[in-house]
Amino acid sequence: MRIDTKDFRVLEGDKVHLEKWPTKVDPVYKSKDQYKSLLEEHVAKLSTMQRLHHASNRHAILLILQATDAAGKDGAIRHVMSGVNPQGCRVYGFKQPTEAELEHDFLWRTSQDLPARGRIAIFNRSYYEEVLVVRVHPDILDREAIPDAPHHDRKVWHERYRSIAEFEKHLGVNGTRVVKIYLHLSKEEQRKRFLERLDDPEKNWKFSDADLKEREFWSDYTKAYEECLSATSTDDAPWFVVPADDKENARLIVSQIVLDTFEGLKMSYPKTSADREHELQSIRKELTK
Structure with a gap:
């Protein structure tokens, strides 16, 4: 069963008003058994796609999950990515910045954990905290000691939106597909x-x-999310607003979004060259003696 995720995607240029986005929709499953079956199907497909992703070694995938407390980020990661080889996928959580991290620009600490080609990185919270929790709690911005950055000045946040958009564009040009949920x-x-x-x-x-x-x-937080989603959802790095009141339904939608991302990469296994084929045949002969 394929879930159409376009209704959850924030189009570039859209102004997001979260009261117009549902927190619960009709479930794509009809029973708990069907939910388990669909999730297992998605997990199996993700496992296959992840092996192909690793072998093709052409792109990296950065999956960003943002939400309020108790929205189900940990559960979504645990269930959706349960079939993925841990060697090819890493999960990173970003809490309150350390003193060392505060001495750098706001993108520095997350940049160190970006995925290599053929790998997947999941950010459980991310650099978007810098336009969310920092905006709600401006004392954190004061601790960052940014020159001429009064927290009441909207310019601060618009500059950060622009930095984020340009950063994600840079990642995309260099082979990293950014998906934000x-x-x-x-x-x-x-x-x-x-x-x-x-x-x-x-x-x-x-x-x-x-x-x-x-x-x-x-x-x-609602206001901060609305402005953030509106300013940073692009064609190449879109935001998806996934209804989360139904945990099971949310997991199925999230897994479909990740599957769609894999499929959009148009991956294939590397072709074997004539010289390599000859080498493999020689190895075969040695092994069959």
Whole structure:
């Protein structure tokens, strides 16, 4: 079953108003068993495509996941990428910057973890935190000690949008396909998931006081996401706004987006040259003696 993901894609130049984007849609599965079957199918295809991706060694894939707390980023990574060879895929999480990282430009710390050709990198949060959490909490910008950067000046954020867009264009020209997914969770569903974490002893560790504190800034984050998605979704590095209130449905949509990305690379296994074919035949003769 192929899921049409075009309805979730932010077109270049679109002005995003998140209240118009659903947090829940009709599921693409009809039962839990069908969900498991579809996910297994997607995972198997991703495994095959990842081997081809590694062998062709022509492109790199950078998958960026952004969302509010409890939106399901970790679960999506764990389920969708479960069949991918760990040698060809790395996951990176970016929390509060260290003092050393604050001494560099805002793209520096993530640039060190960009994927090589034939590899996949997943950023669980990313350099986009610099126009999201930093915008909501301007004291972080003060710590970055950027000359002439008052946090009330919109120019700061527009300059960062431009830096990001140009950075991603540079990556694309050099063979890295950038795919960005925003897991769109409703405030009510987040409340339910927070309560679930409190009520389930096995999930208590997932909850922190900071999660509740950040919830107070919901409208600020919504505004920051809207401007960010509008300014940085391009034809070559698009944003996808994936409804996240239904975890299973979100995972199927995310896996289809990744599959579509692989298929768009038009990959093929390297052709064997005449000299290499001759060498292989000689090896065969040695092995069959």
